[in-house]
């Protein structure tokens with residue numbers, strides 16, 4: 001069973017060294033060999049690669065590669081390595097603190113490598129493909145990736161570099177837990193494949209590895225049978241402790257196919273709720289799913305599976321239309337052990353004012369069973385049950401400044417570490433080299449060794465500021 005989803009059409013560029021280069025060529029890039037894709041030096045391409053969703057850090061690269069093939073990525077990584085130039089992959093640039101930026105170096109814009117092919121019960125996808133494209137290609141065959149981020153317009157390479165946390169984690173783990181094989185370009189410029197059995201050290205260091213050892217050009221993803229519809233519940237609980245206690249029970253039982261929690265500041269104070277989904281359930285299942293949970297209110301709806309996965313898209317469109325999307329996003333994401341989550345979250349929420357988080361802020365609080373997370377990264381606290389606690393702040397007009405929010409993130413990070421937590425490294429926290437060593441913990445020696453082996457000159461992904 002094969003359904004190819006063609007990559008986005010783009011001009012053929014047989015002689016990239018002459019015709020396909022756009023803008024004045026800096027001296028460092030004068031000797032580039034022919035490429036299948038384009039190497040861009042024009043203002044628009046450099047501008048687009050200079051920022052990100054965070055809108056706080058801006059660093060212009062010297063060049064942007066829009067690869068026509070994985071070979072292009074390998075050629076250009078080797079080229080940059082020989083000249084001491086830094087390189088980073090870029091998916092959708094939805095990181096928030098310069099993670100995909102390369103001052104005066106080369107950004108590899110993977111958006112031009114976006115093909116998706118469904119082969120039996122796997123999806124073979126190029127690194128720049130969006131998750132929305134993957135699921136649109138698999139659903140007609142009755143298949144779906146088992147686990148998603150809440151927003152589908154992120155690149156596969158981008159979320160696999162971070163981890164990919166979502167509400168299906170209680171059954172299927174993270175997105176990186178559902179990768180069967182990767183094709184990557186290492187920091188030496190070698191195009192190679194890795195999997196749990198082939199170069200497992202590289203596989204382990206790339207999944208959730210923040211682009212430090214290789215650029216992902218292709219991933220083979222597991223697929224599972226797709227539900228047709230979803231019965232979707234929003235259930236409100238009176239306190240943080242009531243919410244987390246119920247989430248703990250529900251995720252251990254596996255009662256719902258999807259489970260996340262949120263807290264929201266309203267004019268009447270904090271509300272706490274779970275969003276829970278049961279696949280192919282009907283109203284007849286309501287009693288079995290929700291009786292006795294102790295919730296104070298419930299909203300229920302039936303929704304088509306794709307619309308369920310894509311349900312935050314209208315809110316994102318709203319944020320774009322009112323300007324919130326375009327504002328700085330000093331996001332904070334942490335992973336807290338169950339033993340300290342209530343104390344940290346209750347105290348944190350008590351200290352937040354509307355201005356501390358902004359008009360379109362989202363606060364996530366959802367449970368993760370660490371036994372379901374089989375890859376070493378992202379780093380989780382060492383308990384059976386942990387919680388993602390995210391403060392997705394926006395520096396809206398009248399709210400704290402982006403700088404104040406970043407400073408608050410750093411204080412929150414220190415509180416997280418003191419409580420035995422780790423951070424999910426997609427947000428905006430200034431970390432020192434020592435913080436990073438502590439962050440990786442027991443995995444640090446293996447991660448450091450992989451970095452030295454696969455990127456010996458340390459040219460990959462400087463925006464993460466790890467090495």
Ligand SMILES: Cc1cc2nc3c(=O)[nH]c(=O)nc-3n(C[C@H](O)[C@H](O)[C@H](O)COP(=O)(O)OP(=O)(O)OC[C@H]3O[C@@H](n4cnc5c(N)ncnc54)[C@H](O)[C@@H]3O)c2cc1C
Pocket residue numbers: 052053088089090091092093094095096099100101110127128148149150151154155156157158159161162163164165166210211214215216217426461463464
């Ligand atoms: C609205 C929104 C909702 C989100 N929801 C979730 C969520 O539910 N769960 C979750 O886990 N995360 C979520 N995220 C965070 C998101 O998963 C990460 O920020 C992710 O890295 C962004 O993907 P991207 O394609 O924009 O990557 P980019 O921002 O372009 O890159 C992120 C990092 O990965 C590197 N990179 C990118 N592509 C590659 C590649 N092919 N190979 C190697 N390195 C690469 C970059 O150099 C950079 O360091 C959300 C972000 C936003 C903006």
